[in-house]
Amino acid sequence: MMTRTATLVLLLFAATAGAQSIDYDPRRPAELRPCDDHRYHGRVEQARTCYAKLLESQTPIVQAEAAWAVGDIQRANQIFRDIVQNNQHAVQPRVRWARLYLQTHQYSDAVEMFGEALKAFPADAHAKLGLASVFAERFEGQARPLVEDVLKQDGDLIEAHLLTASMDLEEGQLDDADKALDRAMRVANKEKLPPLEVYTLRASLEMSRGGNPDQWIKRILDYNPRYGAMYQQLAHFEIMRRRYKEATVLLRRAVEVQPDLWAAHAELGSNLLRLGNVEEARKHLEAAYSGDPYSPTTVNSLRLLDRINDFSISEDPVVVGEDTYQVQLRLHKKESEVLRPYVLDLTSRSIQSFSQRYGFKLQEPVTVELYPDHDDFAVRVAALPGIGLLGVTFGYVVAMDSPSSRPTDQFHWGSTLWHEMAHVFTLEVTDHYVPRWLSEGISVFEEWRTGPTPGVAVPPEAIAALEKKQFLPVADLDSGFIRPSYPGQVQVSYMQSGLVCLFIEQRWGFEQLGALLRQFDGKRTTAQAIEATFKIAPAAFDKEFDAFVRNRFANVLANFEEWQQKSQAARQAIQKERWADAVEPARRAVALYPEYVAGDSPHLILAKALDKLNRRADAIVALEDYRRAGGWDPTALRELAGWLDAAGRASEATDLMISLNYSDPLNAEVHSQLGERLLTAGRNEEALREFQALLALNRLDEAPAHYGMARALREMGDKAGSRRHLLDALATAPHFKPAQALLLKMIEERT
Numbered sequence: 001m002m003t004r005t006a007t008l009v010l011l012l013f014a015a016t017a018g019a020q021s022i023d024y025d026p027r028r029p030a031e032l033r034p035c036d037d038h039r040y041h042g043r044v045e046q047a048r049t050c051y052a053k054l055l056e057s058q059t060p061i062v063q064a065e066a067a068w069a070v071g072d073i074q075r076a077n078q079i080f081r082d083i084v085q086n087n088q089h090a091v092q093p094r095v096r097w098a099r100l101y102l103q104t105h106q107y108s109d110a111v112e113m114f115g116e117a118l119k120a121f122p123a124d125a126h127a128k129l130g131l132a133s134v135f136a137e138r139f140e141g142q143a144r145p146l147v148e149d150v151l152k153q154d155g156d157l158i159e160a161h162l163l164t165a166s167m168d169l170e171e172g173q174l175d176d177a178d179k180a181l182d183r184a185m186r187v188a189n190k191e192k193l194p195p196l197e198v199y200t201l202r203a204s205l206e207m208s209r210g211g212n213p214d215q216w217i218k219r220i221l222d223y224n225p226r227y228g229a230m231y232q233q234l235a236h237f238e239i240m241r242r243r244y245k246e247a248t249v250l251l252r253r254a255v256e257v258q259p260d261l262w263a264a265h266a267e268l269g270s271n272l273l274r275l276g277n278v279e280e281a282r283k284h285l286e287a288a289y290s291g292d293p294y295s296p297t298t299v300n301s302l303r304l305l306d307r308i309n310d311f312s313i314s315e316d317p318v319v320v321g322e323d324t325y326q327v328q329l330r331l332h333k334k335e336s337e338v339l340r341p342y343v344l345d346l347t348s349r350s351i352q353s354f355s356q357r358y359g360f361k362l363q364e365p366v367t368v369e370l371y372p373d374h375d376d377f378a379v380r381v382a383a384l385p386g387i388g389l390l391g392v393t394f395g396y397v398v399a400m401d402s403p404s405s406r407p408t409d410q411f412h413w414g415s416t417l418w419h420e421m422a423h424v425f426t427l428e429v430t431d432h433y434v435p436r437w438l439s440e441g442i443s444v445f446e447e448w449r450t451g452p453t454p455g456v457a458v459p460p461e462a463i464a465a466l467e468k469k470q471f472l473p474v475a476d477l478d479s480g481f482i483r484p485s486y487p488g489q490v491q492v493s494y495m496q497s498g499l500v501c502l503f504i505e506q507r508w509g510f511e512q513l514g515a516l517l518r519q520f521d522g523k524r525t526t527a528q529a530i531e532a533t534f535k536i537a538p539a540a541f542d543k544e545f546d547a548f549v550r551n552r553f554a555n556v557l558a559n560f561e562e563w564q565q566k567s568q569a570a571r572q573a574i575q576k577e578r579w580a581d582a583v584e585p586a587r588r589a590v591a592l593y594p595e596y597v598a599g600d601s602p603h604l605i606l607a608k609a610l611d612k613l614n615r616r617a618d619a620i621v622a623l624e625d626y627r628r629a630g631g632w633d634p635t636a637l638r639e640l641a642g643w644l645d646a647a648g649r650a651s652e653a654t655d656l657m658i659s660l661n662y663s664d665p666l667n668a669e670v671h672s673q674l675g676e677r678l679l680t681a682g683r684n685e686e687a688l689r690e691f692q693a694l695l696a697l698n699r700l701d702e703a704p705a706h707y708g709m710a711r712a713l714r715e716m717g718d719k720a721g722s723r724r725h726l727l728d729a730l731a732t733a734p735h736f737k738p739a740q741a742l743l744l745k746m747i748e749e750r751t
Contacts, residue, residue, distance in 0.1 A: 021099075022040065022193075022194055022196065022197060023036070023096075023099075024126075024157070024158050024159045024193060025092065025095070025096075025126045027092045027126075028065075029059060029061060029062045029065070031054060031057060031059070031062050032051075032054065032062060032065055032066070034050060035047055035050035035051045035054065035066075035069065038050055039069070040194040040196065040223075040224060041223060041224050042224035042225050042226035042227060044226065047069070048069075048070055051065075051066045051069040051070050052066070052070055054066035055067060055070070060079055060082065060083050061079075061083060061092070061093055061096070063075075063079050064076045064079035064080050064083065064093070064096070065096065067079065068100060073100070073104065076100060077097075077100065080093055080096065080097035080100065081097075084097065088120070089120050089121075090120070091117050091120050091121045091124050091127065092126070094113055094114075094116050094117035094120070094127070095113075095114065095117050095124065095126050095127050095130055097113055098110045098111075098113035098114045098117065098127075098130050099130060101113060102130075102133070102134065104294065105294065105295055105296055105297075107134055107137075107138070110130070110134055111131065111134055114127050114128075114130045114131040114134070115131070117130075118131070123153065125150045125153055125154055125157055125160075126159075128146050128147075128149065128150050129146075129147070129150055129157070129159050129160060129163065131146060132146040132147045132150070132163055133159075133163060136163055136166065136167055136483075139170075139482055139483050139484075140483065140484075141483055141484050141485035141486070141489075143163070143167060143483065144164075144167060144483070144485075147160050147163050147164055147167075151164075155183075156187050156190070156191075157187070158184050158187040158188055158191070158193055158198075161180050161181070161183045161184035161187065162180075162184050162197050162198065162201065164176075164177075164180040165177045165180035165181045165184065165201050165205075166201060167483065168180060169201065169204055169205060169208060169237055169240075170237070170240050170482055170483070171476075171478055171479045171482050171483060172208075172435060172478050172525065172526070173476075173479075174205060174208055174209060174525065177201070177205050177208075178205060181198060181201055181202055181205065184197075184198045184201075185198050194223070195219075195223065196220060196223060196224060196227055196229075196230070199216050199219050199220045199223075199230075200216075200220060200229070200230045200233045200234070201233070202216045203216035203217055203220070203230065203234060204233060204234055204237045207234060207237065207238070208237065208241075209523070210521075210522040210523040213234070217230065221257075225257070226257060226258050227257065227258070228253075228254040228255065228256075228257040228258025228261040228264055229254070229258070229261065229264075230254075231250045231251065231253045231254035231257065231264070232250075232251065232254045232261065232263065232264040232267060234250045235247040235248075235250035235251045235254065235264075235267065235271070236267075238250060239267075239271065240482075241432060241433070242394070242395070242427060242432050242436075242439075243431075243432040243433075244271055244274050244275055244394050244395060244432075245275065245395070246432075247271050248268065248271050248272065248275065251264055251267055251268035251271060252268065254268070255268060255284070255287075260291060262287070262288045262290075262291035262292040262295075263288070263292070263295075265284045265285070265287040265288035265291070266284070266285060266288035266292070266295060266297060266298045266301075268281075268284045269281045269282070269283075269284035269285035269287075269288060269298070269301060270285075270297065270301060272284065273301065273380065274381075274394035274395075274397060275394060275395070275397065276367050276396075276397045278305065278308065281301075281305070282302070282305050285298055285301050285302050285305070286302065289302060300379040301379060303379075304376055304379045304380060307376070310332055310333055310334075311330050311331060311332055311333065311336075311369075312330075312331055312332075312333050312336045313328060313329070313330050314328070314329045314331075314336075314340060314344075315327070315328050315329075315365075316329075316344055318347070318348040318351050318352075320351060320352045320355050320356075323355075323361055325351055325362050325365070325366065326365035326366070327344060327347050327348065327351075327365065327366050327367075327368065328365055328366070328367040328368070329343055329344060329347075329367075329368050329369075329370075330367060330368070330369040330370075331343065331369075331370050331402075332370070332371070332372045332402065334372070335372060335402065335404060335666070335696075337692070337693075337695075337696035338665060338666060338693045338696040338697055339370065339402070339403070339665060341689050341692070341693070342414075342661050342662065342665050343368060343370065343417065346414055346417050346418065346452070346662065347366065347368055347417065347421060350417070350418055350421035350422070351366070351421070353446075353450050354421065354422060354424075354425040354446070355425075357450070357510075357514070358425050358426075358429055358514055358517070359514065360425055360428065360429045362396070362424070362425075362428065363428065364396045365396065366396050366397075366398070366421075366424060367396060367397045367398065368398045368400075368417070369397070369398065369399045369400070370400055370401070370402040370403075370413075371399070371400070371401060371402055371405060372402040372404040372405050373405060374401055374405045374406065377389075377399060377400065377401050377405065380399050381399055390411065390416045391416045391417070391419065391420040392420070393420045393421075393423035393424055393427065395424070395427055395428065395432065396424060396428070398417070398420045398421065398423075398424065400413070400416050400417060400420055401413065401416070403663075403664070403665050403666055404666055408634050408663060408664040408666075408667075409599060409633055409634060409635065410599075411663075412452070412453055412632050412662065412663045413662065413663070413665075414451070414452040414453070414661075414662025414663065415447050415451050415452055415453050415632075415662070418446065418447055418450075418451040418452060419443040419444070419446070419447050419451070420443070422442055422443040422446040422447075423439055423443055426438070426439040426442050426443070426517060427439065429517055429518065430517060430518070430520045430521070431521070431522070433520040433521055433522040434517060434520045435477075435478050435520065435526055436478050436481050436482070437474075437477035437478050437480070437481065437493065437497045437500075437526070438497070438501075438516070438517065438520070438526075440481065440493070440494055440497050440498075441494075441496075441497030441498050441499075441500050441501045442501055442513070442517070443498075444494055444495070444497060444498030444501070445498050445501035445502055445505070445513075447498075448498065448502070448630065449505075452632075452659060452662045453630050453631075453632045454628075454630065455595075455597070455627070455628055455629045455630025455631070456502065456595055456629075456630065457595055457596075457597045457629060457630030457631070458495055458499075458553075458595040458596075459491065459495065459596070459598065460596065461488045461491055461492055461495075462491070462492050462495035462496065462499075463553060463556055463557065463560065463593070464560075465488075465489075465492040465496075466549060466550070466553065466557065467557055467560065470486070470489075470492065471492075471496050471546070471549070472493070472496065473538065473539075473542050474500060474526060474527075474530060474538055474541055474542055474545070475525070475526045475527040475530070475538045477493060477496065477497060477500070477526070478526075480492065480493030480496070481493050481494075499545075499548075499549055499552075500545060501513055503544075503545050503548045503549070504516065504534075506548070507544065507548070508534060512533060512534070515533050516529060516530070516533045516534075519532055519533055526538070553593075553595075555591070555592045555593065556592050556593040556595075559592050562588075562592065563589050563592040563593050565585075566585040566586070566588045566589040566592070566602070567585070567586075567589045567600075567602050567605075569581075569582075569585040570582045570585040570586035570589060570602055570605045570606070570609075571600065571605060573585070573609070574605050574608060574609060577612075579608075579609045579612040579613050580609070580613060582605055582606070582608075582609035583606065583609050583610065583613070585602075586602040586603075586605040586606035586609060587602075587606055589602035590602045590603055590606060590622075590625070594625070594629050595629060595630070597626060597629050597630050597631035597632075599633060601626065601631060603622060603623070603625060603626035603629065603631060604623075604626060604631075604633065604636055606619075606622045607619045607620075607622035607623045607626065607636070610622055611643075616643060616646070616647070617647070619643065620640065620643050620644065620647065623636060623637075623639075623640040623643075624640070627640070632659075632663050634660055634663050634664040634667075637656055637659070637660060637663075638657070638660065638670070640653075640656060641653040641654075641656045641657050644656065650677070650681075651681065653677075654674070654677045654678065654681060654683075657670060657673065657674045657677065658674065658686070661674075665693070666697060668694055668697040668698050671690045671691070671693045671694040671697065672690075672694050672704065672705075672708075674687075674690045675687045675690035675691045675694060675708045675712070676708070678690060679708070679711060679712060679715070682715075684712045684715040684716045685712075685716065687708070687711075687712045688709060688712035688713065688716070690708075691705050691706075691708035691709040691712060692705075692709065694708065695709070701732075701733075702728070702729070702732045703729040703730075703732045703733035703736045703739065704729075706725045706726070706728040706729035706732070706739075707725070707726065707729045707736065707738055707739045707742070709721075709722075709725040710722045710723070710724075710725040710726040710729065710739070710742065711742070713725065714742075714746075719746075722746070723743075723746060726739055726742055726743050726746070727743075730743065
């Protein structure tokens with residue numbers, strides 16, 4: 001048995017009678033059922049009075065459940081602990097104690113307790129269902145097999161059918177959800193169970209099909225007028241579809257119907273943050289905290305809001321043809337001066353590109369937020385630190401990691417912003433009805449085709465999944481994102497979705513990708529949209545796509561082991577500085593799998609070996625091939641820029657260094673060198689931007705930046721501005737000779 005010396009996190013009298021979910025376990029003591037009936041029908045005071053009387057019951061499990069129901073979590077926790085300690089084989093008390101842990105946000109403890117129950121009795125269906133519910137909430141692949149196992153044991157367990165239906169709805173498998181809910185309703189009628197959760201999922205299904213859920217909402221509120229959880233659940237599925245505005249309406253209704261539904265207040269606050277409504281978000285998060293002060297999501301969100309003044313906000317117009325769009329940037333004050341021009345430039349270029357490619361005009365201002373602390377970003381988008389995402393789009397609001405949040409060789413922030421801006425368009429074109437796979441697929445495709453690092457870069461995990469036939473049918477591709485069944489499947493699903501878009505472009509033309517996107521109006525499934533757009537069945541589409549990717553990656557699929565061996569041989573040769581021995585295996589590895597451009601790419605090994613052998617021209621070709629394949633390592637590209645300079649290709653070297661700002665914008669040396677290069681090339685406005693960035697980065701030695709700005713402004717005809725920055729340079733470094741010389745020249749010109 002798991003020992004517990006620490007007490008459960010306490011929500012003393014903070015929970016409400018309505019906080020418990022429905023307990024479908026037939027082992028629930030009969031004394032509780034009249035009280036449960038009051039609760040399920042929304043008769044709050046009667047329920048509380050009823051449960052209060054049972055606090056003096058002679059049956060410990062009844063006492064524990066009654067204490068939980070009236071909100072005395074401390075007492076409930078202690079009673080459950082005593083029961084378990086006094087009976088090593090008690091199963092049902094362990095299951096209920098684990099459910100209490102779930103309500104108080106202690107998921108790892110809940111999993112451990114469900115595990116203890118299953119250790120005592122491995123066949124306990126309700127322990128399995130409790131464990132499955134945790135996995136389902138975390139979107140983990142173990143949930144489905146566990147539920148399927150339970151249904152094989154007993155097909156009349158309503159919670160198993162409800163969990164199945166909920167997962168089906170999340171994954172867009174609407175017909176399967178319909179069947180699961182039919183089975184759940186039959187069980188509810190047969191066993192006279194409360195139909196609230198069945199009706200709620202029925203309403204969600206109706207909404208998912210683009211219909212009107214009012215008949216189900218009416219049935220629910222007739223049964224329980226205070227059942228705010230229904231609106232909260234409807235909102236959950238809208239959020240899953242990234243329909244945040246619609247979810248906000250539902251969550252407002254949830255807290256109107258049930259003002260003490262703290263989880264709905266918390267979700268409403270988080271959703272308002274997604275929409276950029278900071279002050280109203282704070283109000284609901286504070287309400288949630290007042291009732292549930294130990295929710296980590298609420299606490300983390302409020303702590304982030306306490307730091308909101310650390311960010312600066314700017315607004316700028318973006319002109320595309322005859323249209324003007326507004327862009328708002330929210331950047332941390334410590335880096336906003338450096339990042340702002342580059343973030344604005346890339347955002348503007350993406351709006352121009354996607355407006356033309358997808359024929360859509362933005363209807364609202366776009367907000368872009370960059371977070372230098374990854375945990376702050378994680379809290380911003382999911383309310384929990386530690387998630388592995390790089391960026392998230394909530395319609396017209398984009399939130400992402402700042403370049404300073406990760407090592408520069410691991411994060412190309414420009415590609416992430418480009419990816420997220422593509423989401424703005426795919427979501428808004430379809431009123432947020434686009435399925436996840438297509439929205440992600442187009443974003444990956446646009447990275448490859450139009451982004452700052454063009455090139456179809458595909459990692460080995462995707463090649464391995466293709467080789468193992470783990471690519472999903474297009475109609476089921478959303479499930480790879482939502483509930484992965486093997487490690488790495490989410491990343492594989494990103495790649496597969498991007499490759500599907502690439503296939504569509506090459507098979508039917510880019511215009512048909514846009515046509516497919518517009519099929520999603522809330523009334524069509526992926527299968528229906530595929531058939532309507534391409535006039536072939538989804539199975540035929542899958543067959544053609546499979547042939548396409550197998551042909552494209554035929555070399556590496558047939559020779560994957562050889563690619564691994566050649567790559568390893570090249571790496572070992574480089575480590576031992578046997579440059580000539582590295583060339584052949586590296587070249588062969590590149591030929592087999594040119595799409596591999598990670599940090600240990602054979603492209604980079606080949607370039608280094610060739611350079612060490614004094615074959616600089618060949619080394620340049622190797623790095624240019626690497627870049628065309630989507631490679632962007634800042635160190636390698638800085639080296640390539642130097643080689644291009646030495647080869648007399650200064651203009652290409654300058655453009656290459658400009659691209660480094662979208663992977664390594666906080667490098668003062670790059671800004672200094674680039675400013676000088678741009679001045680020499682007569683690109684004075686661009687040079688001014690680089691010197692401004694240098695000034696923001698190098699506050700301890702401002703003279704070179706001011707001097708650079710003075711020269712750029714002088715070339716632009718702004719003599720007053722030039723003189724001002726020249727004097728600033730001399731104020732910080734009176735003996736800075738280049739500034740002295742320019743000042744003297746300016747004085748002579750005036751006289």
